[in-house]
Amino acid sequence: MHVDRRTFAAYSGASLIALAHDRATLEPGRLADALHGRHVDGELLDALEAMTTRAADMGTAQRQHALTTLDALHTTLTDLLDHGRSDATALRRIHVMIARVATTIAWWLFDHEGHGDASRYWHSALHSAQEVGEHDLGAGILSDLAYQAVWLGQPATAADILGHATTRAAHPTSRSLLHLRRARAHALLGDARACHRDLSAAEAHLAATTPDPTPAWCVWMSPADLMLDTGRCLLDLDRTGDAHHHITAGLAQLTARRAKTTAVFDSYRAESHLRANDIDLAADAAARALTTASDIGASRVVARIRRLLPAFEPHPSVEGVAELIDLARARG
Template sequence: MSNTNERRREFGAYLARLRRHSGRSQAQLAAALCAASGTHSITRNEVSRWERGARVPDTWLPFLAVVFDVSLRELEQAAAYARGDTLATLPGAAATLADLLPDGDVLAPLAAPCGRRIGATTVEGLAARVHGLRLADDVLSGGDLIAPAFRELRAAVRLYRESEHSDDTDRGLLAQIGELGQIAGWIASDAGCGAEAERAYRLGISAARQAGDGVLVAQLASSLGYHLSNNGREREGLELTQAALAEAGPDAPAVTRALFLDRLAWAHTQAGEAQPALRALGEAHAAMDTADGPPAPSWAYWVSREELEIMDARVFTELRRPLRAVPLLQDVLGRYDATHAREVALYRSWLAVALADANEPEQAAEEARQVIDTSGDLSSERTAARARAVLHRLKEYEDVAEAREVLSDYGRLLLA
């Protein structure tokens, strides 16, 4: 995909977030634009083209600004970004990371610091903000968090470049920039801003490598590999995930090895390699069972046996093994924290597909409805994509009343 096409798709995701935040469907937005402009020339299909990135609105920007209650300048800046203006940035991400990345090689060292002197207290404060952002991501979606995430990342890089500090503080700052790069990349990916996600991950890799934190480098590289695997670059994603596991090494904390092996299993699955995927799942559980070794880093707080079971079920679903996937997903969802709405919606989406594969279309339709209803309240491209995947799967059961009803109610999303 060309850079311009990527920008158009990101702009489309940005418009879709504005629409969802306004509480409108695509048809309702089209109607509101017609009312604001006094014409009847905008249809739901045209709104869908904008959100897919097939077209960039021009004369409609002033009316979009009125309907969304945002500044016209912001929308014009976003449209310029979509059209390929290299000086434009996408609102919501605050800015692209081009000004943060070193010239040339993205893994080149960051600029030497100068200015006021800082110490461990500053690093501790930054670490607390990074962890707060992670906790927020547990309950909020990418579209809600992308602006503060990138604002924190830019501020951290600026702090590093504009201050004086000891070698220990230097490493601490670089490690926190690495962690910020990871969470910002994850958030950008969830918001549908793929190019921004990749830049954030690569900046984080640069910082973590300079900090000498091989496990954090592996966390960032495997996160980027996961992102690539989910966005049509399966071979690149697999190679990067394999490299991340090697970077971590056999002496990495057990929890992190389990996480990296889980991501490797998913990368093999996306690449169509069933047996290596299943082996990696088994190795992930074996790693989790290891009692000795160094303690897990704070950023791995969420990795648990429950999360490993979720990945097991996702892999089984993708490999069309519903008899193994369905009971796992039902068990985990029965005890999963309901405040984590995005994850619940995602996991229900795999359950819906697995139930369809198990020839249980009525139950699949019931799960699909819950997935789609929840997804409509989230500014997450991940959940939106999974909702579309579930609907595509239900189309095979259009002769079943429950599936037909869901498709009738929500089939328009397949055109979005």
């Protein structure tokens, strides 16, 4: 999936103001002046940071409408970096914004199976984070690349990436998420001891307190995520009963804003139930995952469910199977 910048040529600074809403007030002239070599002031950066936060939120809550806005903001920020006159503090803030927006674009592309372009945006984001010494942010971007590697069936690559990332992150929540993702890689590699070691580390780091605010890239990390990913690890280690207990408990704690996570874990449950020949439970989980994923435009999850459909076809009389197949047809 290629992001064609000509699509966004009509965007201007003024057209981005809608992102700010009541969070910030941005004068179109101030941004235009900065893009033409004037000084980048703090008020402009405050407004752009508010817009960046809102745009990143769109990537989660309004995924099917987000890419155009995100790319326009990314272009504006990179143009500001290239053409604006900024001191060291301003440059640092712009690089962080570029990294955050590029990361959000990468997730959008990843969710729509544009894996090559997603990797390129993550690498661009990593460059921006490293440019200004944002080690926690850089570690988070590495963890996203590792997540993609796991999804694509490359757990050894993911474990290597995360081994490096854990040496860079300082905040306990950052370290918790890195260990949690490495636990999944170890589970897929069949290394139960290393997996449980990382799960214990993830739990300990998440429980740690710190006066420093949680980095924006992992502010969503919660005990529910620890519970869910522990369940996913246990599935990979063939501890199915414990796994489903953890996943069910984790899903019950998620808010409606975490719809993509819910869809992903429902797809995992569908696969697990199929392996256990619990066809009715598998059909129920698959239908929920398919409905949610197609509603939010997460085509990688839709594709995962579609790959499961042939396993349902020999069981047309089992409760939920016919409905699942009809749903898959209706959803195109």
